[in-house]
Amino acid sequence: MIDITDYLWIIWLSFIVICVIIELLTLEFTFLMIAFGSIAGLGAELLGWEWWVQILLAAIVSVLLLFTIRPLLLKKLRTGEDPTPSNIAALLGMRGRVVSPIVETGGLVKLANGETWTARIASSTEQRTIETGEDVLVTVVDGATVVVVPVERATV
Template identity: 55%
Template sequence: MMPDLTEYLWIVWLVLALLFVIVELLTLEFTFLMLAAGTLVGGLGVNLLGGPWWLQVGAAAAISALLLFTIRPLLLRALRRSTGNAKTNVDALFGIGGRVLAPFVDGAGSVKLDNGETWTARPAAGVADASLGPGDRVTVAAVRGATVEVAPATAQHEEEAEHG
């Protein structure tokens, strides 16, 4: 006599939910998380209450669709709102302060920026080489490839750098 396979349908619901969670960990878009929740609440829930297999599938599909169209957009909006538009890489260098390490000779020198990086530098347009000596505070005016253009720091920038 063959066993009734619908008696073991709860295992299928658990495996399917676990599979959806694993895929969600790879995608991070909340789609498969909603499917996993629908699978657990709808499919497994109706199974544990003794519902027929077609009702289990229908409940899982309905709850998954409900979650996808109601909860998922709210989660995505909250996730995207919390991540600010932080400047990174070269964009983060504009306006950062630093100190001149080596004197400027023929328009080229060296500066150590407040983020700890040492850059080849040249004076910004309208700034003379002689006005920037070792130890002077500067501000990055532009980034040109692997060279930063710097200008003397204003008094406001110097106070901010000294007081953190």
């Protein structure tokens, strides 16, 4: 009869390889920390410790690494990152000028970045139409439509 505990080292090695492969796909350092915990479990196996001690040691090392080393690695990885918002986040708060009057069915707005978007007036605004040439501010992006509010012109 085969005793599976005689082959735990193969299970540990397989688990380590699987964790490293998943880590290469995710790049979040979570599975890397679990892989290092599994290396501790493999070490316990090679020292001849009981199977439950191996699992306990692997779990403790993994949790410690997840809560201590992983945050430091993520912080280091994200230093120098470009803080400029992109995609939809870049449109929120952007100013624009009305190209085609915005009525209840919609209109067109040319945004400060040069793009022309279909637009509608925010429901919180009392104004029901915005005429051509008026300045607006993007509050929400809903699909291919920006929801805008009129910008009050400052008097000089």
